[in-house]
Amino acid sequence: MSLMLRFVLAFIVLSSLLLKSFAKNCSSYSFSGNRTFALCRDLPQLSSQLHWNYEQATGKLDLACRHGRINSSIGNWFAWAINPNNNLQNSMIGAQALVAIWQSHGTTRVYTSPISGYDTSLAKGTIAYNVSGLSATHWGNEIIIFATLMLPSGTTTLVHLWQEGTLSDSMPEMHDMSSANLNAKERLDLVTGQALAV
Numbered sequence: 001m002s003l004m005l006r007f008v009l010a011f012i013v014l015s016s017l018l019l020k021s022f023a024k025n026c027s028s029y030s031f032s033g034n035r036t037f038a039l040c041r042d043l044p045q046l047s048s049q050l051h052w053n054y055e056q057a058t059g060k061l062d063l064a065c066r067h068g069r070i071n072s073s074i075g076n077w078f079a080w081a082i083n084p085n086n087n088l089q090n091s092m093i094g095a096q097a098l099v100a101i102w103q104s105h106g107t108t109r110v111y112t113s114p115i116s117g118y119d120t121s122l123a124k125g126t127i128a129y130n131v132s133g134l135s136a137t138h139w140g141n142e143i144i145i146f147a148t149l150m151l152p153s154g155t156t157t158l159v160h161l162w163q164e165g166t167l168s169d170s171m172p173e174m175h176d177m178s179s180a181n182l183n184a185k186e187r188l189d190l191v192t193g194q195a196l197a198v
């Protein structure tokens, strides 16, 4: 086999692996280390999935949010957030975010950020929920944020949002304003796993 052909075949296999990891079927995804989540959702925008376990009585939400659009040559930021005001229309204002940053020449950083305005630079800060086990893993063009959040006990639905963007000097830059970016939000029933109509 020619070197070129081998290269092309290897490339096809690699691309199909990368694409397959984001086939629109979150339930077929297995996390490493035997971590399992009872519910999952293929989010409608920006190649993302939410996987979670939820105890309604205590409000304990154990989650993993996967995102498959990291540009591995330059790095990106990815964030997943809850809007505690339940405001789907202006969900960004007041959002309580988990932010992950991956740079090609650095380690993965992950932290919490409360968002008070559209001019946010996603600075690190305390959010309105108790958070434990916050971590992020990166491989290829994928990043996964893991965390356990304590929601008000009895919570059933929440407005959640997710977003991606580029970096400048390792700091998050404003996200694009495409319809995919602007529609990366929904009202979610944590118990059934279904998104609700506005």
Ligand SMILES: *[C@@H]1O[C@H](CO)[C@@H](O)[C@H](O)[C@H]1NC(C)=O
Pocket: 025, 027, 028
């Ligand atoms: C998704 O994956 C699960 C587990 O592999 C499988 O049982 C199910 O049939 C798949 N659903 C679709 C729509 O492909």
Ligand SMILES: *[C@@H]1O[C@H](CO)[C@@H](O)[C@H](O)[C@H]1NC(C)=O
Pocket: 033, 034
């Ligand atoms: C995952 O489960 C298998 C089979 O139950 C076990 O042998 C293995 O040690 C587990 N791995 C981790 C990281 O827990």
Ligand SMILES: *[C@@H]1O[C@H](CO)[C@@H](O)[C@H](O)[C@H]1NC(C)=O
Pocket: 071, 072, 073, 074
């Ligand atoms: C990654 O970033 C580089 C540099 O900005 C750009 O040329 C390239 O098109 C990007 N790749 C993707 C898949 O967006």
Ligand SMILES: *[C@@H]1O[C@H](CO)[C@@H](O)[C@H](O)[C@H]1NC(C)=O
Pocket: 128, 129, 130, 150
């Ligand atoms: C957060 O956790 C701490 C320590 O477990 C606890 O004392 C505190 O009441 C919790 N706060 C909220 C808002 O749940």
